[in-house]
Amino acid sequence: MIYVKLHQSEHSEILAVCDEELIGKTFTEEDKEIKVSKEFFQGELLTEEDTIKILKDCTNANIIGKKAINCALDAAIISKENIFSCGGIVHAQYYSLK
Numbered sequence: 534m535i536y537v538k539l540h541q542s543e544h545s546e547i548l549a550v551c552d553e554e555l556i557g558k559t560f561t562e563e564d565k566e567i568k569v570s571k572e573f574f575q576g577e578l579l580t581e582e583d584t585i586k587i588l589k590d591c592t593n594a595n596i597i598g599k600k601a602i603n604c605a606l607d608a609a610i611i612s613k614e615n616i617f618s619c620g621g622i623v624h625a626q627y628y629s630l631k
């Protein structure tokens with residue numbers, strides 16, 4: 534399962550997408566660090582199929598974890614060149630000007 538949480542402000546929104554088992558963990562590699570905070574990422578638990586549907590309609594996303602990244606690839610919002618690794622975990626960001 535994958536956590537999906539929408540953060541909205543007056544002028545923008547960002548979708549936080551994260552593999553369930555990564556919540557609360559921190560990943561470090563050299564001078565990079567990713568904190569997978571409950572406050573930012575822990576939203577609604579969805580199946581991969583439902584996550585793909587939501588990703589297809591989003592304009593901005595912060596995506597962490599193998600399952601979440603695969604959903605973003607399947608939704609065609611990122612390509613493999615957009616993915617980077619930190620401490621063994623994969624991460625990507627997506628921005629659209631829709």
